[in-house]
Amino acid sequence: MAILELEGVTRVVPIPDDEPLHILRGVDLVVDAGEHVSIVGRSGSGKSTLLNILGLLDEPSDGSIVFDGVPVRRMSAAARDRRRGREVGFIFQQFNLLPGRTAVENVATPLLYAHPRQFWRRRRLALDMLDRVGLGERTEWVPSRLSGGEQQRVAIARALVRGPRVILADEPTGALDIDTGRAVMSLLDEVARDTGAALVTITHDPDIAALASRRYRLEDGVLRPALAEVAL
Secondary structure, three states: EEEEEEEEEEEEEEEOOOOOOOEEEEEEEEEOOOOOOEEEEOOOOOHHHHHHHHHHOOOOOEEEEOOOOEEEOOOOOHHHHHHHHHHHEEEEOOOOOOOOOOHHHHOOOOOOOOOOHHHHHHHHHHHHHHOOOOOOOOOOOOOHHHOOHHHHHHHHHOOOHOOEOOOOOOOEOOOOOOOHHHHHHHHHHHHHHHHOOOOEEEOOHHHHOOOOOEEEEEEEEEEEOOOOOOOO
16 A cells, blocks of 8 residues: 655746756655665755655645645645654654653653653653664663664654654664664664555665665656666
């Protein structure tokens, strides 16, 4: 079952007294439940814009997006915000953890809106997710005491604690060594398969991209399949 469906998606930015800037050009993409899709592209190729559109942070200039069976253009701004908050998990290269808070407090933060008066429920869900990512013995540690790989695992737990339907990972291993990066991607693949979430990884690393079930390359706003024999 498709969770994300993009058809003919374009993003054009008007430039005063100049030609408009075409960031995305007719992007077609379908991502199924439990599937891992990777998108590779150089800086300025449109990867971040595409990620923002997939995560309901931005709207295309043209084309259609269907999110878990619902056309996005039919959603109000408030409905998009609610769906993004409940159903999209973002993982970034920069971990963006709150430095003065423990691992469990960082992971529980996204649950404040869903369970504002249920402290122990938030804590239990956060503890369970930290255990899932292999940090059951680091729950009370602040980020400065954690290694880079451990901090990324906290960030992953934070993104997954709400049970998102879509996981968007933007250069999730860029700050990690090769072995830790592969372990992180293996964990994300496992979670996507187990929960049925759609996983989209945006990266410049061909080795990380190769771990996905389907690979694409974004060049000058055009998305094309990245064939195995084509160098990324």
